[in-house]
Amino acid sequence: MKERPLLTWWHRCRARIMFALAIAVPLLLALVLVPSRGEFAGAAAALIFVAAILGLSVGGNRFVGFIASVSSAIWYDFFLTRPYGRLTVSHRPDLETTICLLVVGAVVSELAARSRHLSKVSTEEAEYVDMVRDLTALANGTAPSSVVIERAVPSLMRLLDLRDCRFERAPANPPMARITANGDVVHVGLEWPVNQMGIPGPEAEIVAQWRGRSLGRFVITPTPGEPVSRERRAVAALLASVVGAAIATRAA
Numbered sequence: 001m002k003e004r005p006l007l008t009w010w011h012r013c014r015a016r017i018m019f020a021l022a023i024a025v026p027l028l029l030a031l032v033l034v035p036s037r038g039e040f041a042g043a044a045a046a047l048i049f050v051a052a053i054l055g056l057s058v059g060g061n062r063f064v065g066f067i068a069s070v071s072s073a074i075w076y077d078f079f080l081t082r083p084y085g086r087l088t089v090s091h092r093p094d095l096e097t098t099i100c101l102l103v104v105g106a107v108v109s110e111l112a113a114r115s116r117h118l119s120k121v122s123t124e125e126a127e128y129v130d131m132v133r134d135l136t137a138l139a140n141g142t143a144p145s146s147v148v149i150e151r152a153v154p155s156l157m158r159l160l161d162l163r164d165c166r167f168e169r170a171p172a173n174p175p176m177a178r179i180t181a182n183g184d185v186v187h188v189g190l191e192w193p194v195n196q197m198g199i200p201g202p203e204a205e206i207v208a209q210w211r212g213r214s215l216g217r218f219v220i221t222p223t224p225g226e227p228v229s230r231e232r233r234a235v236a237a238l239l240a241s242v243v244g245a246a247i248a249t250r251a252a
Contacts, residue, residue, distance in 0.1 A: 018060035022068040025052050030075035037080045042094055045080055046101045053105040057112035065109020073102040128235045131155045135239055139246035148246040152239050156206070156218060159232045159239075160199065164221035167208075167243075176219070177204040181241070183234035194233065198226045206236055208244035215247040 029052055033045050049072040057065030077087055081094040089095040135155065139148050149167045156165050177187035177200040185192040187200045199222035206218040218240055222228075 015060075018056065018064045019067060022056050022060065022064045023071045025056060026068060026072040026075045029072075030079040034079050037084070040080075042080065042097045046076065046097050046104075049076060049101055050104055050108060054108050054112060057109040058116065061116075062109055062113035065112060066106055069102055069105025069109060072105055073098050076101055124231070128231070131159070131235065132238055132242070135242050139242050139249075145243070145247045145250045148243055152218070152243050155239055156220065156236050159236050160220060160228050161223050161226050162220050163223055166219050167216055168219055169216045177201075179204065179206045179233050179237050181209075181234070181237045183230040183232075183237065185233065195227050195229070198222060198224060199228055206240040208240045208247065210241065210244035210248040213244075213248065215244045218243075 026049060029048060033040060033048070037045075053065060053068045053072060056068040074087065077089060077094075077098050078085065081089050081091070081098065083090060089098060135148065135151055138151055153165050153167070156162065177185055177192060179185050179199070185194045185199060185204070187204075192200055199220070201222050201224060204220050204222060206220065207214050208216045208218065
């Protein structure tokens with residue numbers, strides 16, 4: 001519990017901290033290498049900068065990596081190439097090394113960003129599978145449908161970044177924006193651009209269906225303007241259908 005404020009602060013300030021580090025770390029590396037710049041090979045120094053760019057890209061994002069690449073190229077040129085102390089390169093090998101540092105740094109940043117994205121997607125997909133499996137196992141057991149509903153609510157809250165979620169047995173008017181089985185959001189008969197504008201509010205619904213029958217609905221209060229991926233919306237609709245199956249089998 002004591003770590004939570006620190007984690008909250010880190011998540012809030014992470015982008016600014018990583019941006020500052022993307023500028024400061026290459027500068028510090030260059031200053032450290034200044035005493036040995038006459039003996040240290042330029043290519044070896046460039047590799048050290050590339051390692052720093054990689055670390056910053058992994059800890060930050062694509063933009064942080066690009067800023068670190070530009071910062072590295074500038075400080076490498078300023079401190080480690082002749083004439084020293086000027087943003088001018090008098091030797092062609094130094095110019096080639098500077099350009100290669102900038103290009104390789106940008107490529108490393110892009111690769112790190114792609115790797116981080118794939119890792120995040122893989123982790124999220126594993127979480128989705130666990131959610132559906134656990135709720136399905138509960139629905140297939142002897143627990144009453146109310147327990148299955150209670151288990152589904154926090155999963156939906158987390159999946160869709162909701163402010164509130166409740167289950168209603170009977171439909172009510174007026175009709176709300178609806179998340180369909182394939183993850184689309186239909187509002188007043190039109191597909192809503194959730195990836196840009198978030199789930200429309202103030203409330204929307206996910207119908208708990210089983211074999212074409214509507215057995216209730218989850219009324220959700222979305223976070224305004226918060227984008228939600230199609231994958232998350234489709235998983236939420238699948239969880240609602242599991243609840244529908246539980247209600248139908250208990251009533252049979």
